[in-house]
Amino acid sequence: MEQWDPAVPEATAFRLGRDELADREVRYVGQSEGIEESLVRRTGASFVSIATGQIRGRSPWVMLRNVLRMARGVRECSALIDDFRPDVIFITGGYVTVPLAVAAWRSRRRVPLLIYLPDLTPGLAVRWTSHLATRVAVSFPEVAHFFPSKAVVTGYPVRQELLAADKRAARAQLGLSEAPVVLVFGGSRGAHSINEALINALPALLETCQVVHVSGQDDWSWIDEVSARQTDDLRERYHPYPYLHDEMIPALAAADLVVARAGASTLGEFPARHLPSILVPYPYAGQHQRANAAYLADRGAALIIEDGELANRLAPAVQNLLADRGRLANMAQAAGALAYPAAAADIARQLMELAGS
DSSP states (O other): OOSSSOSSOSEEEEEOOSSOGGGOEEEEEEOTTSHHHHHHHHHTOEEEEOOOOOOSSSOHHHHHHHHHHHHHHHHHHHHHHHHHOOSEEEEOSSGGGHHHHHHHHHSTTOOOEEEEEOSSSOOHHHHHHGGGOSEEEESSGGGGGGSTTTEEEOOOOOOHHHHHOOHHHHHHHTTOOSSOEEEEEOSTTOOHHHHHHHHHHHHHHTTTOEEEEEOOSTTHHHHHHHHHHSOHHHHTTEEEESOOSTTHHHHHHHOSEEEEOOOTTHHHHHHHTTOOEEEOOOTTSTTHHHHHHHHHHHTTSEEEOOGGGHHHHHHHHHHHHHHOHHHHHHHHHHHHTTOOTTHHHHHHHHHHHHHTO
């Protein structure tokens, strides 16, 4: 999800107590100086930086450099495994996980490896590392066929606080009234096209709803200026933020409708809160965002607007949905039917089983 402390780490080594998952000692493995490092450190977990690099779609010289960085990352992860002696290793997709997966497979201890795939289509890194994995947890049954004999369906994990959040209390926490609430965000770095379309649509939208807008840091100075120019009446209905950490939970809980990209978190968080959505797949993210959006839209839980059509279609799409409460309620029901409330516990159970094997 992308705006708050991650429910699923990208690459993690666990030293687990045999009786209680709460006794775990965790090392989170990733790239330094990125947003993941700051998020992990906020949780109190130990962060270990490794060398890595993407090897697809680059020039030969960049690919060679990144292959060498990968090799260095494998050595760093091997040293970490020898020192930390984990009972189990847990990774999700992304090239940063490859050195840890290789080190786990090469280790004399042959540490069990659990991969979690949140998306509906596996990327290259997950496809490759799945051959080294003990098990592959997937969010939906439709994905299991990619990993014969290794797949377990767990659902997408979300934090218990999100499941338990009260809508009225969430609105009070964010200073919102009883008017319909539209939450707009574009991921941890924001999405300029969504920000731009929303700002152009604000005069029309704020007449009928409140907007909680998480812009990302890159556009924040501009968004802050736009907010300051609103009239007092409209400013009370527009609530912009550069980023949300723990406050993302009340933002989701308070919303009646969400406008967002179609990252993997949409498959877990929106169903968990029975949230209808307008999804704008990032056009340069391969096919996984399009597949995620189609999964929700085909089941009646979302509408899809292409990035290039957003400027013209955003305002009428939001207004039409908010005006048709019956349709909005049906979308909410369809989203809720896709939820897996026990997903986090199921993944924890898989980790415990592997740690004891």
